[in-house]
Amino acid sequence: MKKLVWVFGALLALSFVLPEVKIPFSWPTTASEEVNAVPADPTIAKILSGASAADKARVRSIYGAMAVVLKRDGGKLVSTTEQFSVWQANTLTNAVDKPGKYEGLDAAIEARFKAAVGTMDVVSITPELSAKLVDAAQSIANAAK
Amino acid sequence: MAYENEVFFSTPFDVVKAYESGFVGAVCDPDKTDELRAFIKASGGIPDGALACSTYKLEETGKDKLSVPFMEVLKLFPDCLPGPAQGRGDCVSHSTKNAGLTAVSCEVTSGKPDEVTGKVEGAPEISEAGRLAGVFSTEAIYNWRRHGGDGWSCAAAAQVVMKESGLWVRKNYPEINVDFTTYSAKNAGIYGSRTPPDSWLKIGQEHLVRTTTILDSYEELRDLIHNGYGVSSCGSEGFSSQRDDNGVSPRKGGWAHAMAYIAVDDRPEIIKLYKEPLVCVQNSWGDWNDGSRRIYGTNIDIPRGAFWARWSDIKNREMIAFSSVNGWPPRKLKDFGALGRI
Numbered sequence: 001m002k003k004l005v006w007v008f009g010a011l012l013a014l015s016f017v018l019p020e021v022k023i024p025f026s027w028p029t030t031a032s033e034e035v036n037a038v039p040a041d042p043t044i045a046k047i048l049s050g051a052s053a054a055d056k057a058r059v060r061s062i063y064g065a066m067a068v069v070l071k072r073d074g075g076k077l078v079s080t081t082e083q084f085s086v087w088q089a090n091t092l093t094n095a096v097d098k099p100g101k102y103e104g105l106d107a108a109i110e111a112r113f114k115a116a117v118g119t120m121d122v123v124s125i126t127p128e129l130s131a132k133l134v135d136a137a138q139s140i141a142n143a144a145k
Numbered sequence: 146m147a148y149e150n151e152v153f154f155s156t157p158f159d160v161v162k163a164y165e166s167g168f169v170g171a172v173c174d175p176d177k178t179d180e181l182r183a184f185i186k187a188s189g190g191i192p193d194g195a196l197a198c199s200t201y202k203l204e205e206t207g208k209d210k211l212s213v214p215f216m217e218v219l220k221l222f223p224d225c226l227p228g229p230a231q232g233r234g235d236c237v238s239h240s241t242k243n244a245g246l247t248a249v250s251c252e253v254t255s256g257k258p259d260e261v262t263g264k265v266e267g268a269p270e271i272s273e274a275g276r277l278a279g280v281f282s283t284e285a286i287y288n289w290r291r292h293g294g295d296g297w298s299c300a301a302a303a304q305v306v307m308k309e310s311g312l313w314v315r316k317n318y319p320e321i322n323v324d325f326t327t328y329s330a331k332n333a334g335i336y337g338s339r340t341p342p343d344s345w346l347k348i349g350q351e352h353l354v355r356t357t358t359i360l361d362s363y364e365e366l367r368d369l370i371h372n373g374y375g376v377s378s379c380g381s382e383g384f385s386s387q388r389d390d391n392g393v394s395p396r397k398g399g400w401a402h403a404m405a406y407i408a409v410d411d412r413p414e415i416i417k418l419y420k421e422p423l424v425c426v427q428n429s430w431g432d433w434n435d436g437s438r439r440i441y442g443t444n445i446d447i448p449r450g451a452f453w454a455r456w457s458d459i460k461n462r463e464m465i466a467f468s469s470v471n472g473w474p475p476r477k478l479k480d481f482g483a484l485g486r487i
Contacts, residue, residue: 059487079254080254081478081481084481084482085478085480085481085482086482087482088483088486089482089483089486090482091482092482092483092486092487093486096486099485099487102487105487106486106487107484109483110483110484113481114481117481120477121267121475121476121477121478122267122268122475122476123256123267123475124253124254124256125256126256129256
């Protein structure tokens with residue numbers, strides 16, 4: 001611990017002495033930095049317009065995190081839409097205490113993903129489809145702002 | 146061509162013992178290979194592996210790479226390999242089935258439309274029992290061997306799955322009064338020397354393998370496996386039941402046996418370590434071998450019952466690559482997972 005304090009102290013001092021020098025490491029990027037900004041889904045935004053700040057934050061964090069994980073995975077682990085369906089179902093089961101609180105929200109989210117995938121057939125998540133799912137998840141997260 | 150009489154095995158130990166004692170499961174039949182070559186040509190295919198690689202621009206695509214199509218199989222059908230241990234000398238049908246399974250799985254996970262129908266195909270519905278028994282029936286292939294004993298040639302079996310009896314999902318078939326959900330050595334010999342009836346032919350033609358290619362070199366094998374082809378092989382080489390730390394088994398004894406190839410390791414570090422590339426061989430004797438299954442430098446395990454062989458140890462085997470199976474329609478999603486959960 002003592003060593004860490006010295007290291008950070010030295011870095012801080014260096015930043016005053018050499019303000020233009022870039023320290024050669026970076027912290028992990030945040031979710032919002034990793035996923036491109038996409039327009040909020042208008043239907044979902046309307047459904048959530050009267051939602052509490054806490055509920056909006058919950059939806060935002062669930063789908064924002066899903067977007068990041070999908071982007072990092074790129075179809076390698078979640079490799080079919082069937083696996084995506086199970087993954088989303090399990091995520092929501094664990095994350096949402098009272099399903100159905102906002103009428104039509106589940107159907108609107110379904111519609112957003114269906115529009116991204118374009119079929120109810122089980123298909124492989126190619127890099128192209130993965131990008132569409134990332135955008136869909138982010139548009140849902142952005143609708144909860 | 147002389148074949149053994151029907152012999153049944155009770156345990157994997159019996160199978161190993163029989164093959165090590167000279168039991169003939171796979172036979173080399175140059176006439177059948179010539180017949181297959183002619184059949185492929187007549188069907189509009191390319192019988193020569195090198196020509197197929199150059200025609201489809203697959204040359205060198207697997208160079209320096211670890212190619213593991215078995216992972217596509219296990220992605221769709223977890224724990225389906227090694228499948229049931231042979232209960233008789235039907236290794237050729239197991240090897241053929243595993244080559245077909247690899248080809249189908251790679252086609253499905255590629256997400257590419259079928260080259261004939263234009264439709265994106267899905268994995269077939271399968272029960273847990275059927276999946277654990279290897280997904281597709283070996284018996285439905287072996288019944289077409291047209292002789293009363295055991296043993297067959299890889300080329301003859303390849304021709305059968307191309308024109309008479311393709312891939313049958315493991316399930317009950319009441320229309321022919323046979324349940325193929327789990328493996329039965331007895332069911333593999335229902336017709337013996339007779340040709341199965343039209344009712345079998347009708348089902349068998351639903352999911353034929355459209356393309357097979359006969360391979361003559363390591364480069365052809367490497368590049369086709371890299372591109373998701375399944376490979377069935379016949380030969381007389383035996384191997385140790387003990388894998389080394391990287392899953393490699395050395396030659397030991399001789400077996401007149403058929404086995405499928407499910408991966409190739411052409412990475413420079415492997416060639417440096419073993420002085421040559423490796424080919425992953427899927428045997429059909431259940432859990433017959435021991436030792437590490439971990440692929441060098443990865444966190445990937447090869448399937449149970451499989452082992453890596455040095456190319457020089459298998460270079461004389463007959464190799465037939467399969468692709469383009471007439472597959473299954475995609476499964477339908479009930480929902481994307483959100484309905485009723487938020």
